[in-house]
Amino acid sequence: MKCSKCDSIAIMSRRYSGCHLCADHFTEEFEQTVLKTLHRGKMVEDGDKIAVAVSGGKDSTALLYVLDKILADRLEEQEVDLFAITVDEGINGYRDDTMKLARKVAGDLGVRQEIVSFRDEYGFDLDRAVSDGAMPCTVCGVFRKNALNRAAKRLGATKVATGHNLDDEAQSVMMNYLKGDMERLARFRPRRRQPGLVPRIKPLREIPEKEVALYGMVRGFYEESRECPYARLSFRSDVRDMMNRLEDLFPGTKRSTLDGYERVLELADGRWAQMDLSSCRICGEPCVRDLCKACELQAKLKAK
Ligand code: Q46
Ligand code: ZN
């Protein structure tokens, strides 16, 4: 099959648009889409110090690679700065491999990297918390968010960039709809800054997961990594399977889920209140009540 833009052989096709692309046109389009996402969301401003959350998985390594590439001139001119933060949750038989990949990609690109671990920050490996009965993805999500924000502030970051792709975003929207969690759904797309919270940017949010993986393969840095052993235990995993099935049957479902959410947000503007966050009385991190989720969890785990 030929590329829709030139005579070369296509390496991918999109069922929802009928477009086929060769390797060169695919990478060009991928990088253009990321640039457009950055511009549209005014995600990167002069003077920004961007902390890229790099786990070593395919999304975050692609994110570090593509940001380093498309911001190359601005990095050279020192208009912006870019570094990696890797959080080691302590997941035996899984994290060691991805940590290696994270170190490799940061090293290859010459991007400095800060590593923080659950053990150092909270006194627990995730495996230990799970063996004490905790829900893995709940603990993981709460501690990781907290650790990233704390490390980003310590290192003077003005933005935290994460590798969430279109699939992740559509899943998150669907999960919050299914749970009826309107407050979380409103917070999912923050419209204002909250004190103490380094703003997050998601430059890959318009790109399907499969295309993020393909970008890594075409650019030659993709390495197959295992799935987290806890991944199948989460609600997200069921929603992911459901969305994948729907996407197979009705191509474009993931994109329309996200686009529909954006339209609902516009229509509901001002009706879904985004709470003012306060500061945790123990660690000072932003939170909804007087204790942040990380301190709450840490206390529960210590009590066990
Ligand atoms: S690493 Fe952590 Fe994921 Fe593993 S425990 Fe769940 S949240 S599945 S991205
Ligand atoms: Zn082409």
Ligand code: ZN
């Ligand atoms: Zn706290």
